[in-house]
Amino acid sequence: MITIHVTDLEGAVHEIQAPTDMSMNVMEAIRANELPIKATCGGMAMCATCNCTVKSDHPLADMSEDEEAMLDEAFVLDIAGSRLMCQIPVTSAIDGLVIEMGELTGE
Numbered sequence: 001m002i003t004i005h006v007t008d009l010e011g012a013v014h015e016i017q018a019p020t021d022m023s024m025n026v027m028e029a030i031r032a033n034e035l036p037i038k039a040t041c042g043g044m045a046m047c048a049t050c051n052c053t054v055k056s057d058h059p060l061a062d063m064s065e066d067e068e069a070m071l072d073e074a075f076v077l078d079i080a081g082s083r084l085m086c087q088i089p090v091t092s093a094i095d096g097l098v099i100e101m102g103e104l105t106g107e
């Protein structure tokens, strides 16, 4: 299990737990912890409604072209640390990750 610190759109901070042995991504971990998130495309890097900004300096994998294109299309690519949560795998490398949910995740 790892811990992820998530600030929601109201500014409340949630400490969520996620297992590293279930091939989950951060969007799925947030859903599993019952925080509201649109994530319309279900994790295919096709909607940007799982956008976040990463506030800690964990070494994340580089963005795929799909992720970059989607963030660009959604006008959030230029926000420092902007990523799609569904493209961040839950592994021990991100234990303690600090993220803020992006505007597009809300209803």
Ligand code: FES
Pocket (backbone or CB within 6 Å): 027, 039, 040, 041, 042, 043, 044, 045, 046, 047, 048, 049, 050, 070, 084, 085, 086, 087
């Ligand atoms: S859930 Fe659609 S891009 Fe992540």
